[in-house]
Amino acid sequence: MAEANVSHNQADYLALLRRMLLIRRSEERLSALCREGKFPGAVHLYIGQEASGVGACSVIEDRDWITSTHRGHGHFLAKGGELKRMYAEIWGKREGICKGMGGSMHVADFSKGILGANGIVGGGFAIATGAAFGAKLRGDGRVAMCFFGDGAANQGTFMESMNVSSAWQLPTIFLCENNGVSEFTISSTVTGGKLVDRAKAFMPTVIVDGNDVLAVQAAVREAVERARTGGGPSYVETTTYRIQGHLEAEDAFLGGGTYRSAEEISAWQQANRDPILRFQAFLTGEGIADAADLAAVEQSVLEEVEEAVAFAEAGEDADPELAFSLMFENQEA
Amino acid sequence: MAEANVSHNQADYLALLRRMLLIRRSEERLSALCREGKFPGAVHLYIGQEASGVGACSVIEDRDWITSTHRGHGHFLAKGGELKRMYAEIWGKREGICKGMGGSMHVADFSKGILGANGIVGGGFAIATGAAFGAKLRGDGRVAMCFFGDGAANQGTFMESMNVSSAWQLPTIFLCENNGVSEFTISSTVTGGKLVDRAKAFMPTVIVDGNDVLAVQAAVREAVERARTGGGPSYVETTTYRIQGHLEAEDAFLGGGTYRSAEEISAWQQANRDPILRFQAFLTGEGIADAADLAAVEQSVLEEVEEAVAFAEAGEDADPELAFSLMFENQEA
Amino acid sequence: MPRRRYIQAINDALFEEMERNENVIVIGEDVELAIFGDTRGLYDRFGPNRIRNTPICEATMTGMALGATAAGFHVVLHMMFANFVYTGFDAIANQIAKMRLMTGGQIALPITIIAGYGGGGSNAAQHSDSAHPALMNLGGINVAMPSNSADAKGLLKTAIRSNNPSFLLEASARGGQMGDVPDGDHLVPFGKAAIAREGSDVTIVTVGSMVKPSLDAAKALSEEGIEAEVIDLRTVVPIDEAAILASLAKTGRLVVVDESRDRCGAGGYIAAIAADKGFASLKAPVKRVNIPNVAIPFAPIAEAAVLPDANKIAVAVRGIVSKVAA
Amino acid sequence: MPRRRYIQAINDALFEEMERNENVIVIGEDVELAIFGDTRGLYDRFGPNRIRNTPICEATMTGMALGATAAGFHVVLHMMFANFVYTGFDAIANQIAKMRLMTGGQIALPITIIAGYGGGGSNAAQHSDSAHPALMNLGGINVAMPSNSADAKGLLKTAIRSNNPSFLLEASARGGQMGDVPDGDHLVPFGKAAIAREGSDVTIVTVGSMVKPSLDAAKALSEEGIEAEVIDLRTVVPIDEAAILASLAKTGRLVVVDESRDRCGAGGYIAAIAADKGFASLKAPVKRVNIPNVAIPFAPIAEAAVLPDANKIAVAVRGIVSKVAA
Numbered sequence A, B: 001m002a003e004a005n006v007s008h009n010q011a012d013y014l015a016l017l018r019r020m021l022l023i024r025r026s027e028e029r030l031s032a033l034c035r036e037g038k039f040p041g042a043v044h045l046y047i048g049q050e051a052s053g054v055g056a057c058s059v060i061e062d063r064d065w066i067t068s069t070h071r072g073h074g075h076f077l078a079k080g081g082e083l084k085r086m087y088a089e090i091w092g093k094r095e096g097i098c099k100g101m102g103g104s105m106h107v108a109d110f111s112k113g114i115l116g117a118n119g120i121v122g123g124g125f126a127i128a129t130g131a132a133f134g135a136k137l138r139g140d141g142r143v144a145m146c147f148f149g150d151g152a153a154n155q156g157t158f159m160e161s162m163n164v165s166s167a168w169q170l171p172t173i174f175l176c177e178n179n180g181v182s183e184f185t186i187s188s189t190v191t192g193g194k195l196v197d198r199a200k201a202f203m204p205t206v207i208v209d210g211n212d213v214l215a216v217q218a219a220v221r222e223a224v225e226r227a228r229t230g231g232g233p234s235y236v237e238t239t240t241y242r243i244q245g246h247l248e249a250e251d252a253f254l255g256g257g258t259y260r261s262a263e264e265i266s267a268w269q270q271a272n273r274d275p276i277l278r279f280q281a282f283l284t285g286e287g288i289a290d291a292a293d294l295a296a297v298e299q300s301v302l303e304e305v306e307e308a309v310a311f312a313e314a315g316e317d318a319d320p321e322l323a324f325s326l327m328f329e330n331q332e333a
Numbered sequence C, D: 001m002p003r004r005r006y007i008q009a010i011n012d013a014l015f016e017e018m019e020r021n022e023n024v025i026v027i028g029e030d031v032e033l034a035i036f037g038d039t040r041g042l043y044d045r046f047g048p049n050r051i052r053n054t055p056i057c058e059a060t061m062t063g064m065a066l067g068a069t070a071a072g073f074h075v076v077l078h079m080m081f082a083n084f085v086y087t088g089f090d091a092i093a094n095q096i097a098k099m100r101l102m103t104g105g106q107i108a109l110p111i112t113i114i115a116g117y118g119g120g121g122s123n124a125a126q127h128s129d130s131a132h133p134a135l136m137n138l139g140g141i142n143v144a145m146p147s148n149s150a151d152a153k154g155l156l157k158t159a160i161r162s163n164n165p166s167f168l169l170e171a172s173a174r175g176g177q178m179g180d181v182p183d184g185d186h187l188v189p190f191g192k193a194a195i196a197r198e199g200s201d202v203t204i205v206t207v208g209s210m211v212k213p214s215l216d217a218a219k220a221l222s223e224e225g226i227e228a229e230v231i232d233l234r235t236v237v238p239i240d241e242a243a244i245l246a247s248l249a250k251t252g253r254l255v256v257v258d259e260s261r262d263r264c265g266a267g268g269y270i271a272a273i274a275a276d277k278g279f280a281s282l283k284a285p286v287k288r289v290n291i292p293n294v295a296i297p298f299a300p301i302a303e304a305a306v307l308p309d310a311n312k313i314a315v316a317v318r319g320i321v322s323k324v325a326a
């Protein structure tokens, strides 16, 4: 496990752990509840990739922006989005962060710089680049971080956005979460060359162990500093793994087919690879936290998850009229 | 001037010269006639870039494909398209290669592998890649060459098509004609990094003097051989210069503004840079041809151009009914 | 007649046409494992040269489909959801729809694009659109929207044998629906509507996903003494104007039901045909039951509020057929 | 009132709004030197932070317009030709048109996209399309189509002050057309049609490039004793239904004239409104004069054959107004 460049106090470390755990436990809960049909629609879970989003978001501020993906719960929570309002959204309730109009694939909180999960693969490239352009024009030092997957890296807007960001030296951070799969396709079978080489044509690049939260933090911190000080865009690739299926209830889609082995999945769940187990071992190994500290974090996370479930379930159904009144500002659709 | 890898006889050399001259003279004629309003619509001329298209097309066969651009007359003629049918097309006549339905920006001759000029910048990337995919599936050794400009290289389909071509090792040749301008924009002001580096992530690359027809020929020959023998795609960048405005009557659009200097243009017209003057000097300098040979080529070209003008002018107006009957095969629109 | 699910019927059509013509190839994201089930099993039978997973790059896939026709292939491109048609729209709108005319008819464009469309699954705005109005407006593309298993199979087979570009839009919510499929080489021609139900009081013109709720509405209305004729267009390009006008001549009343947004949607276009060529037959206003001009909201209650259903259709019909008055 | 060319009026609006609000920025390919003249001079006045040439990458520019609103900018994106709207369609259709609803109304989207549309210049199929039907069908985007200098200025100013995404579609063939423009801060509201000409025999509803030929037709018809009322919609989203219906109530006859293809075009949509809410007023079939379902051919004679003109409009009017019968 990488050591971060700057010193941390225990609280900082435990905050990282807590956010990763919050993602993990809240999504495990979603996985179970999805099977029980407790909420509508599909969910794409981030389990196994928590260190990437949490590490990256730990070094940017509220005023900075992120764009996220269809697998957006983790980014939403990592950037400080409220779990209970996210759950209420997934449940389709009017207390939802998007009043039930968006659902899992569209959780957004603009007040916290979360410009939205996105159902269009690659949809975030241009949005993040536009926000970064805005920051550059304002000269206010804000940065825009675009999360995307290895599958999305085959969308042309990846290159287009890198080009604009590079030509105009925008504070865009291209954060590629390389989990090796796009839906049920092993990405290497549809990918030419190495993703990082695409970015090298435009900007500084780095590949980090995406399951090492401190390594991600360190790499992204450097990119953020570069961006804030006018040094232009960066590409950070986090190598990670998606533990769950592409979406919950994936089996229903696969019709008996397979695209990866149970062994492979289980290898990534081992203590030496799982981002949370690794970080917990690091904390105790380094004497930063003890078992009781970890248990306390776990406990508090579980409580938050339970409260969020209760909040979502107690929520009121979304208001159908909003579909008409919210399309435009001050104008009926 | 580069020496080609293989020996040429005089006829081959003069054929190259003739094709370049045919483009030059036919477009000079278009330029003049355009100002006189002799045909409808706009034309984007290739003058100054002849060595690129002619060199590249000289090493592929009739059965191979090219996709072209809005600046497509040169590619059309270089690949063996008939001047008089191209003119008739530009004049909007039913004898036109596209029966007057397409005009300057859409000259195509599928029977000669010319999959069309294209009014959409970057429109050819995917079409060429699709044709190359077809060739790969058939295993027939055909190649697809995609001509595009430095401006088009900022379209995302460039990366997407390189990715597909690389992942599937398709016989695609990405032929970038880098003339430094996109319309009235100096391309470097909107371009991050070097174009060739984008391609390096996917395939072998080379940059050649695009005003040296033999250098282009040699570079493309290598790429073609690679493609034919299953070696996958290549990127060839020809450095060249657009002598004319983006389109004829550019001044009407510029409203007094400028984006490049008269000196710059004239520098590229000098004997040491102009692709035709250079090649003529090479031929006489090497003793391959004498002044009389060159004059004969010039004469034959001028005659062909005159005949083509006469053909186009004598043509019959396009048949408006075709708009309805040609949209579909065996189905009225 | 075997009973097949809608999605199986599409799968059957692909199998049969790929067997029949070795120039038919299938490409798309995740087609090897079949995201919707419609391409299931093709990989095992036909291998990677006939069916192939592509990278995620809709803008290039649509253009490649055109390019591959130059090598003599009939390309079946699966685009998953209709929303992703927008992602690949440039080559559809600027190349595929125009290329034949622009080249003076030099080429044929044997391209079939498949995409699921429509709401009902809480898939939210970016996975629930119906893209057919935008496609219909392009002019150079045929658009088939089967409502049942037999048509799904027959229309897809027709599309694949055609030398013209066509879309086969799958009603996303209908994939599991069972239906009889005629034995043998079942082809359904483009541009021939089906009379899904006969009736004399009002005509309901509909297509694809909306045929079922239209039939449900007709059934309910029948109990009230209103006999609706339900016309299933099957293809919206070409469109069977004669069938619409013939039914209208019989009933004098028209409700158009379609799962696309209202403004410049398919419903308005059909209503316009009636208001022009069918004017003499019209005894009442032409009503449209379709999607209001909004994005599809996520929450089921809100989504249901914007999607057409049997009840909304029946209400529209009752509004123009007053048995008391008649 | 100063007389200004249509394209100058647009230029004036940009100048005034950029002066008025420093958050207004203009981006697009070749906007610094002004491909159509509408952005001329802005660079010298406002410099590279307020107006900027972009690379050629429509798919990203449209998404960037949305992203830049997060930083508080009102983005004016110039897309040159309506055909290139297709190239950047993904972010328009999947993001801009839906983002406000999907986020539960968290954001405003002050985005104005300018594009020239329409034929008449032998620009061929890839530079002559009218993209408004596809935009109108999205639901979340306003669409203004000025027919004259005053409206061009006033509608664009309204668009730029709006917090909602809008398109300002320039009639490509009308750029040089002169017109009076009111002095001062001239704003034209969205959704308010203009009665371009009063008449009692027939209503011609039209917009943008087609207002002029409609007026020409009305003039010719007047000499035959047919008085046509010409309604210039000015915006097609929102659309002034009340104005259409009021005129129809007066005349009882309707011809819709629009420069978009027929199938799912704007004309059909307007005809459908008439066939529904205006049915009681209708004395004759509703006629549409628009573009047939074809790509725009290059040759002038063929292009003219597919574009609406005063003569075709007059023919359509005569077909439903028989003075003899009246």
Ligand SMILES: Cc1ncc(C[n+]2csc(CCOP(=O)(O)OP(=O)(O)O)c2C)c(N)n1
Pocket (backbone or CB within 6 Å): A069, A070, A071, A119, A120, A121, A122, A148, A149, A150, A151, A152, A153, A179, A181, A182, A183, A242, A246, C029, C056, C058, C080, C084, C087
């Ligand atoms: C434009 C578009 N095309 C296709 C899809 C369907 N789709 C959803 S997720 C996905 C794979 C994305 O892979 P990647 O970017 O690696 O993200 P991951 O799922 O691995 O997190 C695909 C193809 C989509 N949502 N949008």
Ligand SMILES: Cc1ncc(C[n+]2csc(CCOP(=O)(O)OP(=O)(O)O)c2C)c(N)n1
Pocket (backbone or CB within 6 Å): B069, B070, B071, B119, B120, B121, B122, B148, B149, B150, B151, B152, B153, B179, B181, B182, B183, B242, B246, D029, D056, D058, D080, D084, D087
């Ligand atoms: C999709 C699209 N966007 C914009 C344009 C307008 N346009 C035509 S040519 C051109 C510049 C192209 O530059 P480049 O690719 O370098 O080719 P060159 O003109 O230099 O040959 C532009 C922006 C277009 N035709 N298509």
Ligand SMILES: [Mg+2]
Pocket (backbone or CB within 6 Å): A149, A150, A151, A177, A178, A179, A180, A181, A182, A183, A187
């Ligand atoms: Mg992935």
Ligand SMILES: [Mg+2]
Pocket (backbone or CB within 6 Å): B149, B150, B151, B177, B178, B179, B180, B181, B182, B183, B187
């Ligand atoms: Mg160039």
